[in-house]
Amino acid sequence: MSYNPQEELARIETIKELFEHAGWEQFRQDMANNLQAVSTIKGITGEQELGVRQGQVFVLEGILNYETLIEATEKQINEDINAPEESDA
Numbered sequence: 001m002s003y004n005p006q007e008e009l010a011r012i013e014t015i016k017e018l019f020e021h022a023g024w025e026q027f028r029q030d031m032a033n034n035l036q037a038v039s040t041i042k043g044i045t046g047e048q049e050l051g052v053r054q055g056q057v058f059v060l061e062g063i064l065n066y067e068t069l070i071e072a073t074e075k076q077i078n079e080d081i082n083a084p085e086e087s088d089a
Contacts, residue, residue, distance in 0.1 A: 005077050012074045019067055028064060035060040 018024055038056045 005081050008077055009074065012070055012077075015070055016074075019070075031060050031063045035064065 035057065038053050038060070041050070041053075044050050044053060
């Protein structure tokens with residue numbers, strides 16, 4: 001599969017439409033509440049449970065940072081498209 005920056009930008013635009021829906025903000029708020037609930041060590045009774053909590057925190061932080069990641073990806077693709085071609089000389 002080859003990388004096509006224009007196709008990736010179209011994909012990003014579709015994802016950004018998701019962020020415009022009220023449901024996305026509700027989902028983000030739920031995930032933020034979940035993150036707050038699992039990011040404490042209170043109630044952890046063993047190493048396995050600690051590992052599970054760490055995994056939950058990692059996933060929830062990823063969800064909450066998704067918009068930022070998409071924006072950064074879009075910016076980088078646009079910079080790559082607009083960058084002058086380097087010659088091999």
